[in-house]
Amino acid sequence: MTILSRLMNxxxxxxxxxxxxAEKADTPYQAIxxxxxxxxxxxxxxxxxxxxxxxxxxxxxxxxxxxxxxxLNVSARAAITGREIQSLEAEIAVNKRDNADLQTQIATLLxxxxxxxxxxxxxxxxxxxxxxxxxxxxxxxxxxxxHLVQPVADADLLAKKPEYTESLFEWLGRQMxxxxxxxx
Amino acid sequence: MKRQYQVRSLSLAILFAVLAALVVLQxxxxxxxxEAAMFLQQADRYAGKYVTLFPERGRIFDRDGFLLAGNKxxxxxxxxxxxxxxxxxxxxxxxxxxxxxxxxxxxxxxxxPSGIVYLVVTDFVSSxxxxxxxxxxxxxxxxxxxxxxxxxxxxxxxxxLMRSYPEKTLASNVLGFVTLENRGYFGVEEKYNNxxxxxxxxxxxxEDPNRxxxxxxxxxxxxxxxxxxxxxxxxxxxxxxxxxxxxxxxSGTIIVMDPRTGEILAMASTPxxxxxxxxxxxxxxxNASEFNRAVSMQYEPGSVFKVLTLAAALDSxxxxxxxxxxxxxxxxxxxxxxxxxxxxxxGPQDLLGCMRHSLNICMTRLADQMxxxxxxxxxxxxxxxxxxxxxxANEAKGRLKVPGDADWYKVDLGTNSFGQGVAMTPIQMxxxxxxxxxxxxxxxxxxxxxxxxxxxxxxxxxQTLGTPISPQTARTVxxxxxxxxxxxxxxSVVEGYRIAGxxxxxxxxGPDGYYLPNEINASFIGWxxxxxxxxxxxxxxxxPDSADWASYIAAPVFREVVEKLVVLMGIPPDDxxxxxxxx
Numbered sequence: 184m185t186i187l188s189r190l191m192n193x194x195x196x197x198x199x200x201x202x203x204x205a206e207k208a209d210t211p212y213q214a215i216x217x218x219x220x221x222x223x224x225x226x227x228x229x230x231x232x233x234x235x236x237x238x239x240x241x242x243x244x245x246x247x248x249x250x251x252x253x254x255l256n257v258s259a260r261a262a263i264t265g266r267e268i269q270s271l272e273a274e275i276a277v278n279k280r281d282n283a284d285l286q287t288q289i290a291t292l293l294x295x296x297x298x299x300x301x302x303x304x305x306x307x308x309x310x311x312x313x314x315x316x317x318x319x320x321x322x323x324x325x326x327x328x329x330h331l332v333q334p335v336a337d338a339d340l341l342a343k344k345p346e347y348t349e350s351l352f353e354w355l356g357r358q359m360x361x362x363x364x365x366x367x
Numbered sequence: 368m369k370r371q372y373q374v375r376s377l378s379l380a381i382l383f384a385v386l387a388a389l390v391v392l393q394x395x396x397x398x399x400x401x402e403a404a405m406f407l408q409q410a411d412r413y414a415g416k417y418v419t420l421f422p423e424r425g426r427i428f429d430r431d432g433f434l435l436a437g438n439k440x441x442x443x444x445x446x447x448x449x450x451x452x453x454x455x456x457x458x459x460x461x462x463x464x465x466x467x468x469x470x471x472x473x474x475x476x477x478x479x480p481s482g483i484v485y486l487v488v489t490d491f492v493s494s495x496x497x498x499x500x501x502x503x504x505x506x507x508x509x510x511x512x513x514x515x516x517x518x519x520x521x522x523x524x525x526x527x528l529m530r531s532y533p534e535k536t537l538a539s540n541v542l543g544f545v546t547l548e549n550r551g552y553f554g555v556e557e558k559y560n561n562x563x564x565x566x567x568x569x570x571x572x573x574e575d576p577n578r579x580x581x582x583x584x585x586x587x588x589x590x591x592x593x594x595x596x597x598x599x600x601x602x603x604x605x606x607x608x609x610x611x612x613x614x615x616x617x618s619g620t621i622i623v624m625d626p627r628t629g630e631i632l633a634m635a636s637t638p639x640x641x642x643x644x645x646x647x648x649x650x651x652x653x654n655a656s657e658f659n660r661a662v663s664m665q666y667e668p669g670s671v672f673k674v675l676t677l678a679a680a681l682d683s684x685x686x687x688x689x690x691x692x693x694x695x696x697x698x699x700x701x702x703x704x705x706x707x708x709x710x711x712x713x714g715p716q717d718l719l720g721c722m723r724h725s726l727n728i729c730m731t732r733l734a735d736q737m738x739x740x741x742x743x744x745x746x747x748x749x750x751x752x753x754x755x756x757x758x759x760a761n762e763a764k765g766r767l768k769v770p771g772d773a774d775w776y777k778v779d780l781g782t783n784s785f786g787q788g789v790a791m792t793p794i795q796m797x798x799x800x801x802x803x804x805x806x807x808x809x810x811x812x813x814x815x816x817x818x819x820x821x822x823x824x825x826x827x828x829x830q831t832l833g834t835p836i837s838p839q840t841a842r843t844v845x846x847x848x849x850x851x852x853x854x855x856x857x858x859s860v861v862e863g864y865r866i867a868g869x870x871x872x873x874x875x876x877g878p879d880g881y882y883l884p885n886e887i888n889a890s891f892i893g894w895x896x897x898x899x900x901x902x903x904x905x906x907x908x909x910x911p912d913s914a915d916w917a918s919y920i921a922a923p924v925f926r927e928v929v930e931k932l933v934v935l936m937g938i939p940p941d942d943x944x945x946x947x948x949x950x
Contacts, residue, residue, distance in 0.1 A: 272582050332822060
């Protein structure tokens with residue numbers, strides 16, 4: 184805008200060559216084109232004009248850098264999260280295997296053979312038919328069958344539950360509401 | 368000078384611009400070329416890999432929740448060839464720790480197959496040994512300084528699960544085993560292989576962490592709960608081992624079933640094997656039918672079959688409970704003579720005498736009075752010659768010759784009536800006899816109590832295979848058998864418990880079709896308490912050499928099993944039970 188305004192503003196005083204070319208131009212666009220051709224001869228430009236161009240360039244570079252930085256940041260975070268997912272998956276697999284190992288180890292320790300050996304070592308012996316005395320225990324009902332299923336949270340449901348549910352507008356609204364709330 | 372600098376700058380700028388344009392041009396050219404698809408495929412190949420996720424194999428529990436078959440971690444050991452620093456150390460270590468052939472490992476490392484970058488050396492290494500190797504590897508890595516130092520660099524460990532049987536030989540005939548390929552063989556493992564193994568899932572796993580996502584859940588295989596009672600199973604197996612020594616039999620089988628539901632509480636047959644060492648299978652068994660004789664081995668049951676003939680005769684109305692006859696020592700049928708087991712004449716006999724003395728002539732008379740059509744109709748109703756459908760692999764179906772078959776003769780009606788010339792498995796005999804103990808209803812014998820899948824437990828409902836006889840007939844036959852057993856003071860009588868049962872001594876046909884002179888099958892089937900049966904026990908010894916009759920071989924074993932069984936099942940003696948029920 185600054186360059187264009189200077190071109191259109193007669194009070195401005197660009198270098199002679201540029202001014203002449205710009206004055207000859209029918210439209211501002213032609214003026215810009217003429218000006219761009221002239222910029223090769225930047226040495227001819229005044230110092231202030233050069234600084235403006237440099238500022239525009241630097242702003243552009245900064246914007247590009249900002250976008251690149253944001254992109255890099257988001258990518259890096261996504262990559263880190265991805266690695267975390269991979270390592271958690273591996274950890275889950277290890278835990279599953281450990282769980283299976285421990286269950287089998289417990290079962291081995293509680294196997295019929297080892298329990299019988301331990302009982303015998305402790306001086307116990309199998310009960311004989313004639314040693315058993317049967318009594319009625321009022322209110323006692325022997326367990327009917329076995330139920331292996333335990334009530335557990337649905338793992339799939341838990342995994343698929345989204346961490347955030349509010350939209351960007353909802354978040355903005357919440358922030359604005361929080362900002363406008365009187366201080367206590 | 369200034370002008371020259373400008374020309375140079377411009378030349379360089381043009382050069383770089385041309386180069387950049389060429390690069391862009393080349394990129395466009397490649398993407399538009401016919402090989403583009405191939406390049407994309409190649410890129411995809413390195414962008415990730417397809418991984419097959421095998422679900423953990425389902426566990427198997429007994430009816431009280433004790434683990435009979437689970438899983439444990441084992442390791443695949445491989446070598447990343449590019450990382451190897453000292454192949455000698457690797458070969459020597461694997462030789463020492465795992466017993467692998469030193470020369471082979473060393474040569475494989477030095478001269479791997481072409482194109483191989485990762486060499487799998489061995490698999491299914493136990494956790495203990497794998498951890499020893501891992502520890503050695505890290506210790507050597509810490510001490511490694513020069514190329515001549517020992518190093519296990521390049522050795523990699525990949526854990527996975529394999530089947531494990533904590534009870535070792537217990538219920539091995541029922542469980543079956545799982546091979547290294549994760550396929551079940553025999554028993555429950557084979558019958559329910561698809562359920563236990565679950566459904567493998569193949570997923571694309573990208574190398575790029577940006578594209579990493581949670582792997583889909585791979586549900587484990589279904590867990591199975593068996594009807595087997597671990598304590599009863601252990602007791603039966605111990606009894607079987609002892610009895611096998613006492614009787615000198617080639618093999619033995621004992622089954623315990625709940626006749627009300629068909630649930631198999633214990634099933635044991637010899638020989639047995641430690642399922643963790645399933646590679647011993649070929650050394651232990653000569654053929655597949657030996658793995659579980661209770662369901663896979665058919666034989667001529669002999670006199671235990673008489674309970675079916677008696678039930679059929681009574682139920683069909685061919686005879687009444689007042690039936691009597693004069694036993695003269697032989698009976699002619701189909702142009703041939705049938706004799707009693709002792710070739711003797713037993714004089715006037717009634718149904719009690721028939722069963723008490725196990726008279727072949729009596730049974731032949733009953734079958735003859737019924738006629739072939741009626742007799743075989745009843746035998747078919749009892750399921751003779753048909754598999755029971757028990758949920759165990761490799762069930763044999765038996766053989767019942769019927770009129771119309773090329774090899775059936777009228778005399779077969781006589782011999783079949785006392786259990787010769789007919790082939791059955793022990794489980795078939797139990798299923799048929801369950802009608803006698805269960806108010807005429809034949810139950811479906813099964814070992815699956817329930818299945819746990821996706822967080823739900825599904826229990827097997829009680830199923831009946833049919834009602835071949837009336838409840839009245841069932842009660843009458845049970846009463847006759849119990850009374851005859853008591854009158855004969857058989858070795859199968861258990862003090863305090865009223866039990867119905869029948870012995871069976873059967874000759875064994877040789878390869879030429881003639882019966883072997885000195886070899887028998889000794890069986891016993893019994894159930895009790897007679898007024899409210901809770902167990903049915905079948906005992907079978909093949910070729911015992913301690914005695915010639917089942918009453919001396921199988922009947923005492925039946926008693927010993929029942930004496931322990933009533934304790935384990937908490938069944939009080941009849942008088943106590945009736946008193947407690949009255950309270």
